[in-house]
Amino acid sequence: MKKVLLVCAMVLIFGAIFAQEDGIKGLKKEIQELKKKVSENEKKIEATADSIEDSGVKSGVAFGNTTLGGYGELHMNQLSGKEDGTSSKREIDFHRFVLFVEHKFTDRIKLYSEFEIEHVIASKSDAGEVEIEQAFIDFEYINDHHVWGGLFLIPVGFLNETHEPPTFYGVERNPVEKNILPSTWWEAGAMFKGQITEELSYDFGIHSGLNVGSGDSYKIRSGRQKVSKASARAFASTGRITYRPMAGFDLSLALHFQQDLTQKTEVESVSAFMFNLNVSYQHKGFGIKALYAHWILDGDGPDAIGADTQSGFYLEPSYRINDNWGVFARYAMYNNAAGSNGGDSEKSQFNIGVNYWPHEKIVVKLDFEDQFYENDSGERRGINLGIGYQF
Template sequence: MKRSTLALSIGALLAGGQTALAQDMPSAEEMWRIIQQQQKQIQELKARVEDTDMKADAAVEAVESGGGTGGGATWAETTQIGGYGELHYNNLDGSGGASDKDELDFHRFVLFVNHQFSDNIRLFTELEIEHALAGEGQPGEVELEQAYVEMDLNDYHRAKAGVFLLPVGILNETHEPNTFYGVERNPIEKNIIPTTWWAAGAGLSGELGQGFSYDLGVHEGLRITDATSFAVRGGRQKSAEADASDLAYTGRLKYTGMPGLELATTLQHQTDITQGSVANAGSANLFEAHGIYSKGPFGLRALYARWDLDGSGPETVGADEQFGWYIEPSFRLNEKWGLFARYNEWDNRAGNSSQSEMTQVDVGVNFWPHPDVVLKADYQMQDNDNGQDQDGFNLGVGYQF
């Protein structure tokens, strides 16, 4: 084939290929339409990615704030579970008509569940089983001792509403077994105050400066129905369908402005301590004052409490004045061992205006193998005006967590 023929053939092929390519290529209008469709698809994909990111951020925020059902880890950080318990062994010899006592008793098993809703709103609860077994014909009870919501009003004042422990005495608010000496709680804060004492209502508390603080409360009152003794302890309603015909008012002033020192006094008033159930009874007033001092290994506690009941009913049975006091020095030998002695004197009449004064001396030792675990042993000696004494020893183990 000649070169001219070959060149013509190649030129024809190229021209045909270009014609085919020109026929296959889209027009300018079609190219613009394709570009717009692709741009729309890109925008849709971008919007989907942004929406996914927003949902992921919202889920993370919900978890971190403890909201929803997925806040497990943070819920654990804002909710606290604790409690305490104590087992007692009492070996007491009765005289003058008092009974002997040889008994093992898991006196208290308590669980706390507290929750922090926000920086200034929190919940406190306390559920207790007394004497290990509750139910009809059983010695124990299941009791809700605390269930209240507290809110900060500002940096120095708080308000609360619900069921709470009343601000009176030393042990009523702080009674975990590793925080006090002796197997049993002292008889003054058992029979006169009476610990443990809680009520449904509302309260205010706060700091006044210079080491002073206050507590105020309006709450259910006592309801004493036993007109033969007017024993205060039997009047606790325990917030169980409590008769609120006559409310009680409690106020406390406390000073803690010096290291190792606490001084406090509480006043309470109730217009009718029987809620109208006893015609010849009237108002009741409680006065309590105590001091706590510690310096190095030496410790000292002292408390005085007094009830004044108006009306001819309490006066007739000699229960119009019920009072008691104790003093308790103690000494820490080291971090694990401590010794104490306590003198108690009280008179709650018990329906008998004569020979009703009671005294008890306790001496004993506490051993803390861990700061939150305690083993206790003490010996008690009574000298009561009615001659009905119980002398002997007590052993106990307690814990808190």
């Protein structure tokens, strides 16, 4: 009897051991499968992040190795002239229709391009334009380090590189990133980009330059050549460092230099130096953006009219109420003749409004705008209404 009990006990013990071993093997198999899934998900996340970071195409539809994307925006302005009404702006305009095309030749060589139609019709009698804003080859020569060759957007400000309507507040783009940083601003040349650390990235480019002189009062926006049979007598360089120490916080400093802003078309050359500082912070729906840009033009021509210094800034707090609604306010000031001989040329603008996203890539915008000019000429006040999309 004792032997029978002993045998039964041994069977039970060894059965438990074998069952435990089977269980351990099962657990090990499950752990390996989980590790494999985690690794696959990490690769997918990294691939998606790289695609967004490296591409001018923020979204799109893939057809094999080619991806198509785009955006568009319709604006209506009901702004009354504050002085005598002569400067009123009451119009509706399909401002931009844009298509992006990205093509992957290999995992390390890609093409990015952007084709744009502004104001619907382009002809001698119409205000519209047909433009190519980006067309460059991206070579990833080592991991996380790229060189672009071709036509690309200059790495300054917030809006110059990312300006799809659902990504920013307000119907119209802010006046500082129009008149001081002349968005949309693109040039041709070579651009180096990469990650130094997880928090620190860089951009550095040598490229075609602006072309502006006394006939345009040296106003920076008037100098965009858009790489259309552009003068190449004086090239320019732009560099930027971006620091992202935590999710939601970005700090960047950009510097730009051009030896002769007039492209040697005037007797005296005018060198130009610009620095731009951006700060943005997002936390639990609350957001704030601050931008400052400052140009220094060295020459008797700009000095005589106060255009030797041109600068501007804006501050924009916002609050994303939920996935569909967000509100903002923005104060902006700029001056294209801020030098000692510039006179009363400072301009400021206040906007307050709301964005409604019925879908994450579609936005309806409404804002109130009030302009204040030191010389009281051209001031406007009223509302802007718009709708935009990206895909």
